[in-house]
Amino acid sequence: MIAAPGAGARQVHAVLAAGVENPALIARWRAQPELLRGHGVEPGEVDLDALWKFAGLTTKVRHNGLRDDYPLTFRVMSAIGIEIDLFAAYAGERAAAGARLAPTTEQRVIDLMAFLERWLDRAQPSHALLWDAIRHERALAELAKPQLGAPEPPRPRAPTSMEASPAGRGAARRSTEAGERSFRSAEQGARATARTVPRVHGQLVLHEMTCDPRTIVGALTTAAPRLDQIARAPTYLCYWRADATPAIAIVQLDELGYYALSLIDGRHSAAALHRALGLTGKTSAAVLRGLEQLAGLGIITLRAPRAS
Amino acid sequence: MKVLDTRAGETRLGLAYGGSVPAFLEANPGIIDYLELPFEQLLHTPALAALQDTIPFVLHCASLSVAGFVAPSDTTVSAIAREAARMQTPWIGEHLAFVSADGLTEPAPEAGAASAAPTALTYTVCPQLSEETVARVADNLAALAPRMPVPLILENSPQYFPVPGSTMGMVDFIAAVAARADAGLLLDLTHFLITSINTGVDPMTELDRMPLERVVEIHVSGLSQQSGIAWDDHAAPAPGQVFELLARALTRARPRAVTLEYNWSPQFPQAILRSHVQRTRDLLARAAA
Numbered sequence: 001m002i003a004a005p006g007a008g009a010r011q012v013h014a015v016l017a018a019g020v021e022n023p024a025l026i027a028r029w030r031a032q033p034e035l036l037r038g039h040g041v042e043p044g045e046v047d048l049d050a051l052w053k054f055a056g057l058t059t060k061v062r063h064n065g066l067r068d069d070y071p072l073t074f075r076v077m078s079a080i081g082i083e084i085d086l087f088a089a090y091a092g093e094r095a096a097a098g099a100r101l102a103p104t105t106e107q108r109v110i111d112l113m114a115f116l117e118r119w120l121d122r123a124q125p126s127h128a129l130l131w132d133a134i135r136h137e138r139a140l141a142e143l144a145k146p147q148l149g150a151p152e153p154p155r156p157r158a159p160t161s162m163e164a165s166p167a168g169r170g171a172a173r174r175s176t177e178a179g180e181r182s183f184r185s186a187e188q189g190a191r192a193t194a195r196t197v198p199r200v201h202g203q204l205v206l207h208e209m210t211c212d213p214r215t216i217v218g219a220l221t222t223a224a225p226r227l228d229q230i231a232r233a234p235t236y237l238c239y240w241r242a243d244a245t246p247a248i249a250i251v252q253l254d255e256l257g258y259y260a261l262s263l264i265d266g267r268h269s270a271a272a273l274h275r276a277l278g279l280t281g282k283t284s285a286a287v288l289r290g291l292e293q294l295a296g297l298g299i300i301t302l303r304a305p306r307a308s
Numbered sequence: 309m310k311v312l313d314t315r316a317g318e319t320r321l322g323l324a325y326g327g328s329v330p331a332f333l334e335a336n337p338g339i340i341d342y343l344e345l346p347f348e349q350l351l352h353t354p355a356l357a358a359l360q361d362t363i364p365f366v367l368h369c370a371s372l373s374v375a376g377f378v379a380p381s382d383t384t385v386s387a388i389a390r391e392a393a394r395m396q397t398p399w400i401g402e403h404l405a406f407v408s409a410d411g412l413t414e415p416a417p418e419a420g421a422a423s424a425a426p427t428a429l430t431y432t433v434c435p436q437l438s439e440e441t442v443a444r445v446a447d448n449l450a451a452l453a454p455r456m457p458v459p460l461i462l463e464n465s466p467q468y469f470p471v472p473g474s475t476m477g478m479v480d481f482i483a484a485v486a487a488r489a490d491a492g493l494l495l496d497l498t499h500f501l502i503t504s505i506n507t508g509v510d511p512m513t514e515l516d517r518m519p520l521e522r523v524v525e526i527h528v529s530g531l532s533q534q535s536g537i538a539w540d541d542h543a544a545p546a547p548g549q550v551f552e553l554l555a556r557a558l559t560r561a562r563p564r565a566v567t568l569e570y571n572w573s574p575q576f577p578q579a580i581l582r583s584h585v586q587r588t589r590d591l592l593a594r595a596a597a
Contacts, residue, residue: 017429068327084535
């Protein structure tokens, strides 16, 4: 490496720092290399691609505060070797928009997820896996937050797993994990009719995943993770926290149950849900049984219609 | 308050403070000798100072921009000196790098036009490796050292790309700085390996050329290789190659401390941490035998 005339350390440092701080400049220098000459640095001497990636590293490090609640997400990013490119693209996008990183961890997650939703190519299995992981952890983090006006609950235990098959493939199954009792419902044996109005009990987050994100954790515990061996299939998950309990349950639903639950608003009847699901005719037994199962788990309550 | 005793000649073993550390210390009392605390983290979370009731601290720093041309503020320098005195750190480890630089206006300003405000970064950057920077580091240290209650030691940067205008490699740069400034070194073996990978040199050969007699502290951490470049990664365990470099360094160096830096992830696996502490202790014992 031979010093070029004018490539003084002071100017070089100024150029590198400016590029790291504002990767939009790197993009501009790529398009107009002669701009660098104006700053006393020969364009051919600066590896702009590497500088762009370095800006990604610095941005990644500035997101270390997220690792507490998003360990799986970061481990997936690392395992699929995407951290640097991802954070470089993110740094570039924010710089181009003139946006600084948010001052709070909460807002940084929201901003990062908004970027990922645009940037990830979810047709790529590895990208889809990352999108599953971050939504999984976001759902858990959201539900763990204290509810407005309520005293802060103790830190939730590990989520409890449940399965529900509201379309009538059999009774809902509960896991035997600790915390199960927290979810026992007062509505065991509740009956739904077409006029019943279901209402969500507690807080819900619903996600359609490409796998069960809990299986990613297992895959990552091996020395050489084989993420390509994770079983992939549409997986409908309901993250649920009942009112006034710190425990969070993850309920696996079938497709009909997932969409039915997403439509429950406490105002519309089972018959209206049936129609909203695109079904015709009499309110189907599958929908009614599904609602009863969700009520049995305690996720919804079934309210009889008011007498007119 | 606990204070690290480094006079006995024995190499102490510590951990960089991170989210996984409190649980690790609780589960493994007495397993390490000290915690390395970054000044910037203490500034952000002053309550961490209370940890020194149970374990000694060594102060680390990334704010002095010793290889830079924009001096840190007087307030920052005073605060670092105050913190060093308060915690009775045996030295202050600082990056041989810059963290602030002259501001840049785009397009370049006309001669005589007002320049932009300095650019202040949150992450240190490898400087130009040149005589000009060597002289600058020496000048900066000459100005800073009298203000500090303990010596400043210099940590080698990881080099991710060729720095324009550089006229020497990393080892020659470090050696020139150490000689000219008569400074002690903080040898970050992972940074050293990263630089070797990214610049295409053999790390063992380069290590043999290092002025290891000046090494006061050694850092060990992880790295990752992504997008064609090796990167610093304190969330990953150090690869075997870093321990091989440690073993080699210990044949000539007698550091007063070795710090494992696994401080980016609060979920860093405790079993790996324990095994790396043991592996390092074994290497230190072998070197001392």
